[in-house]
Amino acid sequence: MTALLSPPxxxxxxxxxxxxxxxxxxxxxxxxxxxxxxxxxxxxGNMVWYSFHKWDGLSPAMDxxxxxxxxxxxxxxRYWRVFLISLYYFVASFAQIxxxxxxxxxLSFSTRFRNLFKGxxxxxxxxxxxxxxxxxxxxxQPGGTLDSVLxxxxxxxxxxxxxxxxxxxxxxxxxxSVWRFTGLSFVLFLGxxxxxxxxxxxxxxxxxxxxxxxxxxxxxxxxRRIISLSFILAIxxxxxxxxxxxxxxxxxxxxxxxxxxxxxxxxxxxxIGLASSMAVVLLLLVLLITWIQRRLVPDDExxxx
Amino acid sequence: xxxRRHWLGLGLATTLALAAGCTGGAGGSDDDGGxxxxxxxxxxxxxxxxxxxxxxxxAYAKEFEAKYPGxxxxxxxxxxxxxxxxxxxSSGDYGDVLLIPNTVAVDQLGQFFExxxxxxxxxxxxxxxxxxxxDGQVYGLSIGGVANGFVVNKRIWQQAGITAxxxxxxxxxxxxxxxxxxxxxxxxxxxxxxxxxLGFFNSQRAxxxxxxxxxxxxxxxxxxxxxxxxxxxxxxxxxxxHNGLIEKDPLTTNWEGSKPMIAxxxxxxxxxxxWAVPQMKAAATAAGADPDDIAxxxxxxxxxxxxxxxxxxxxxxxxxxxxxxxxxxxxxLDWFVNESGFAGDQEAIPPAVGQPxxxxxxxxxxxxxxxxxxxxxxxxxxxxxxxxxxxxxxxxGHIYRQKLVDIARGAAKGTKDSxxxxxxxxxxxxxxxxxx
Numbered sequence: 001m002t003a004l005l006s007p008p009x010x011x012x013x014x015x016x017x018x019x020x021x022x023x024x025x026x027x028x029x030x031x032x033x034x035x036x037x038x039x040x041x042x043x044x045g046n047m048v049w050y051s052f053h054k055w056d057g058l059s060p061a062m063d064x065x066x067x068x069x070x071x072x073x074x075x076x077x078r079y080w081r082v083f084l085i086s087l088y089y090f091v092a093s094f095a096q097i098x099x100x101x102x103x104x105x106x107l108s109f110s111t112r113f114r115n116l117f118k119g120x121x122x123x124x125x126x127x128x129x130x131x132x133x134x135x136x137x138x139x140x141q142p143g144g145t146l147d148s149v150l151x152x153x154x155x156x157x158x159x160x161x162x163x164x165x166x167x168x169x170x171x172x173x174x175x176x177s178v179w180r181f182t183g184l185s186f187v188l189f190l191g192x193x194x195x196x197x198x199x200x201x202x203x204x205x206x207x208x209x210x211x212x213x214x215x216x217x218x219x220x221x222x223x224r225r226i227i228s229l230s231f232i233l234a235i236x237x238x239x240x241x242x243x244x245x246x247x248x249x250x251x252x253x254x255x256x257x258x259x260x261x262x263x264x265x266x267x268x269x270x271x272i273g274l275a276s277s278m279a280v281v282l283l284l285l286v287l288l289i290t291w292i293q294r295r296l297v298p299d300d301e302x303x304x305x
Numbered sequence: 306x307x308x309r310r311h312w313l314g315l316g317l318a319t320t321l322a323l324a325a326g327c328t329g330g331a332g333g334s335d336d337d338g339g340x341x342x343x344x345x346x347x348x349x350x351x352x353x354x355x356x357x358x359x360x361x362x363x364a365y366a367k368e369f370e371a372k373y374p375g376x377x378x379x380x381x382x383x384x385x386x387x388x389x390x391x392x393x394x395s396s397g398d399y400g401d402v403l404l405i406p407n408t409v410a411v412d413q414l415g416q417f418f419e420x421x422x423x424x425x426x427x428x429x430x431x432x433x434x435x436x437x438x439x440d441g442q443v444y445g446l447s448i449g450g451v452a453n454g455f456v457v458n459k460r461i462w463q464q465a466g467i468t469a470x471x472x473x474x475x476x477x478x479x480x481x482x483x484x485x486x487x488x489x490x491x492x493x494x495x496x497x498x499x500x501x502x503l504g505f506f507n508s509q510r511a512x513x514x515x516x517x518x519x520x521x522x523x524x525x526x527x528x529x530x531x532x533x534x535x536x537x538x539x540x541x542x543x544x545x546x547h548n549g550l551i552e553k554d555p556l557t558t559n560w561e562g563s564k565p566m567i568a569x570x571x572x573x574x575x576x577x578x579x580w581a582v583p584q585m586k587a588a589a590t591a592a593g594a595d596p597d598d599i600a601x602x603x604x605x606x607x608x609x610x611x612x613x614x615x616x617x618x619x620x621x622x623x624x625x626x627x628x629x630x631x632x633x634x635x636x637x638l639d640w641f642v643n644e645s646g647f648a649g650d651q652e653a654i655p656p657a658v659g660q661p662x663x664x665x666x667x668x669x670x671x672x673x674x675x676x677x678x679x680x681x682x683x684x685x686x687x688x689x690x691x692x693x694x695x696x697x698x699x700x701x702g703h704i705y706r707q708k709l710v711d712i713a714r715g716a717a718k719g720t721k722d723s724x725x726x727x728x729x730x731x732x733x734x735x736x737x738x739x740x741x
Binding site: 056057058059060078137140141142144161163164165166169249250251252253254264265267268269270271 | 388391394395408409410413416497498500553554555556557693694697699702704707708711716717
């Protein structure tokens, strides 16, 4: 036994000259790094480079213009005003998180047809955004599905031009966005809730905690990280809304978002430089907001015991 | 200058575009296939006509291949032509023959396309040669021209008591009002949601009968002043909308759906090009209505007691500068423009001088409309595009006109005067930067 504990070192090993260290770990990392650099950091670097130039995307010459593009984004009302449209989607994202959380909690307990409801709630997220846009285009048409449903419910007088009325159009679009993305938040919450060990609920039951108490003291703190993540996604998402308003209204009728404006600047007006600076501004804003939020809600280790 | 992106091609575009990047035969170096080479081998032709790429176009190709044995013509249909081909241009691989995307500024033409000959020399043979020309060199030939005006449902206008095209904007508005009162039809359909039809308000410059207008236009810092062209055309759009003569909810319009609507008389009027007439007639036949109800009327404005309608070439076809088989490409281009009969088949104006107008346009001309071909700007070549980019007022497009419709229908703040003043200011600011 003792011999096994201290085996003699094989002689060959000591005789071999010390090998040059090959940094093997780089070989394993290389594919990931190459992909990451080629498809993420180089394009971002290009974008920043373009943003200091006046360029139409085709001409071989790019005129350097310094900070002009940035000055224009911040001083010309037409460029920064479109950010205000994001507020509609931001407010809507609270509704989205609330709805998702509500259903995630309910469906994590034993409810009849639980899996069916899970499927129903998650389904909209599986649909392609373009399809969602078209479906809701028909829904919101005058005399379309929504109006018919309202009429059947005896609320016919509330029918209006859902997309044509500028006071309602953004709310209608934000509603579509909520419909689409609730499923995603729901699945995130559901997963997090189910990772909370069952014994904790049993113990809580023995202590006489009702469902509200369980939510307040077990579930909410247990999934805090996911809730915080959802808010980050919601904020950056509402700043970068694109496909739903682009497909449904093309940015007309006061529904133009920042990204639609940037798209038009780049591809309708061929001002790639200006549009790049808009994209850089958006990127910095999202980073800034994320950073502020991480400061406000520190990322503590979750512990339930 | 004219960004007419969609003609006929907007028919049911069911055929999917081939994946970008399979422009197979187009490779090769720049110089091995000069225009003097032999007409043989394979070429790739990019087209926006997804609806014809599998049917009519290969039939033309067969005729061509019979005339030039040893050649082969492959088509690559591109659904989102402008955007996709612009991206391909920067990659250097864009087929042998293609339609020039409107994103290419005139002074960039030489960068991507082969010169086809001098403007002087080609002018004698073809119409519309100066529309894609720079420095006296032509880079693209029109494959068919169109006239601009209103597609109307004659029957509905007749029900409202109007049988001849109104000659002033006021008479036109009065006519639309009568249609609203006496028929159930939508007097004017904007196609606001799809947007591009709004761009046709830019195609009416010929009404002033001024052949130099394309040169004068970019020189003017305020085209939305009373009496100027934009005031007349955009002003008419504003008044139509302001008087409630359009569809109920412009945000949910639908181009495909609008064809049967005008064919059956649910809609009375749309501003489009003459290319739309055969499509509307086809829609009428399909819907069981009378195709003869569809007529083409000029813009309601007369100079010297005559209507003037602009005719212009649609997309111009060009030979790619990076083509490896320029001789065959050039032969195809010439054959397609001169001998294929494509323009006639599409009821478009034949690009070759002297060939007869299609029947529909002949009838249009016979009502006393003078067809005007406006020369492109020469001294101010390319300036208008630059001002458009700089001011982000897309004259040939729809973005600022959608806003105009919103203001006119009370969905956005402002009045006709305030919006036109704003446009004049934005245009003027960009003008001073571009034209200095």
